[in-house]
Amino acid sequence: MRILICTLLTAVTLLAAPAAMAERDDGPKPGSFAPGWLMAIDFVFVRPPCLVASLTSTALFIGLLPITYPIGAVTGPRNLATYMITVPWRFTTSRYYGDFAKYRDHRTATGREIVEPRRARVSGVDSAY
Numbered sequence: 477m478r479i480l481i482c483t484l485l486t487a488v489t490l491l492a493a494p495a496a497m498a499e500r501d502d503g504p505k506p507g508s509f510a511p512g513w514l515m516a517i518d519f520v521f522v523r524p525p526c527l528v529a530s531l532t533s534t535a536l537f538i539g540l541l542p543i544t545y546p547i548g549a550v551t552g553p554r555n556l557a558t559y560m561i562t563v564p565w566r567f568t569t570s571r572y573y574g575d576f577a578k579y580r581d582h583r584t585a586t587g588r589e590i591v592e593p594r595r596a597r598v599s600g601v602d603s604a605y
Contacts, residue, residue: 510574518574530564537561558586 537560549556570579
């Protein structure tokens with residue numbers, strides 16, 4: 477009886493966890509998907525080399541850590557980890573298939589918020605500056 481209860485609780489937890497942890501993702505708007513051939517090219521020819529490059533870049537970062545940490549290249553807003561780990565992995569895993577510029581979380585390649593340009597009213601006309 478104990479095994480049955482544990483199995484049921486585990487099954488419920490595993491089935492409910494993705495729904496509980498899921499972010500709201502509206503995804504691309506209808507009609508804004510990349511063409512099917514571009515999605516296929518991205519899946520077959522772009523993602524595998526990006527995966528290899530991401531793994532290589534991460535390994536290189538870890539290998540260079542004894543040198544880069546003492547000189548301060550690992551800390552700060554524009555640090556080496558962002559460009560050697562975050563950017564390659566985001567490009568490999570966080571894009572929509574066939575779209576090379578838009579990420580699922582609507583952030584830049586480095587993971588920063590996208591800042592919309594401020595609008596100003598100039599003689600009754602909206603303009604960005």
